[in-house]
Structure formats: C-alpha cells, structure tokens
Amino acid sequence: MSDDSTADGPADPSPSSTGDAGDDAGAAAAHADVPPDVRKYERFKKMDGAQYDRVNDFLRDRTYITAREWAIARLCVDFRTETGVEMTKIGENLPELVPFMTDTYSPQAVNQARSAFEDKVQKAGATFLYGAMSGFFTAEELDEMMYEVTEVAKFLLEVEGVDLSVAEELDAEDRISEVMREVRESSESLRDDLD
Secondary structure: OOOOOOOOOOOOOOOOOOOOHHHHHHHHHHHHOOOHHHHOOOOOHHHOOOOHHHHHHHHHHHOOOOHHHHHHHHHHHHOEEOOEEOHHHHHHOHHHHOOOOOOOOOHHHHHHHHHHHHHHHHHHHHHHHHHHHOOOOOHHHHHHHHHHHHHHHHHHHHHOOOOOOHHHHHHHHHHHHHHHHHHHHHHHHHHHHHO
16 A cells, blocks of 8 residues: 555445444444454544545645554554554554544554654654754754744644643753754764864
C-alpha cells in the first residue's frame, strides 16, 4: 500500500437502520470480538467523524508523514509489549482504534507504515539539523522555525488526547531552545575549525 493510498479514505457504507434485532445481535457479537484494551483505547477520539483524506491533507501540508503512518506509529508505541509490537492486534482492529481508518491491515502493512514513519522522521531530522548547523539561518530564524514546528507537534499530541499544561509547554520550549543554542554554537565552532 503506498503512502498516498486512499484505501482508508472513503468511509464505509453505513449499515441500513432497519431496526432488525438480528443486526443488533450481530453488532453485539462483533463488539465482543474486540479485545478489551482496544475497546478502552482513547487516543484519536477527538477525530471521531474525521475523514482520512482531510487528516492526510492536514499532515501533508505540515509534515512529511501520512495519516496512515502517524496513526500506526502511535499505535505501535501504545501496543508495545516486552516481546515486541502487537502488529496483528493493531492491524485487525485498526478501524476500532483510529476513527479515520476504515480498513484492517496485515501485520506486514502495519510494519511497513511504522518503518516509513521512522525513515521519514530520520530524514526530516537530518535535513533540519543540516539547515541549523550550516549557517543558512540566523539564530532568530531558527527560533521562529522551532516555534512553528513545536506548535504543529503540540497540536498533533493534543489530537491524540495528550493534555499539556502551560508549564509543560514552556518547559519543552525552553529545553528545545537550549538544545538549538548548543547546536548553533557547536556548528559555528566546527565551521571555524574547518575554515
């Protein structure tokens, strides 16, 4: 499945509400098959009713990852056990775990999405650090850039259901600023040594 796949985009056709008791029994049986930890999973609940394409477009405008990669990477962290990630559980229960995902995935497809996420984060990190270390940006431009990317990251965390206090936000921003100052100072020293 490609990163731009819209297999998760179109909503499943909604079942007709005929009021048939058989439909209710079938729904109850399907719910009983869902593992308890999947039923209790609360992340992405703020996205109930969201369509895959809209989530994907939002992420594509602000990051290098797709909605599929974001959701599955988050699930891989949350469903990690001592023996590894529960790929089968994630794939089989994807529509129950993430409102904007409508298809189930094989364990291989889950692993592929997680791997694509990791690759993109590493490449984006290398690109950003090169830009920061190369002297292309002033300290003020880097601070402004860090503010913008931090806001996007905080928004994604909030969508996942993480509530950051003002103190936590300020602490994170201070730590990021401190690291960026160290990167700038180290890279200036390195460039001076190479000249």
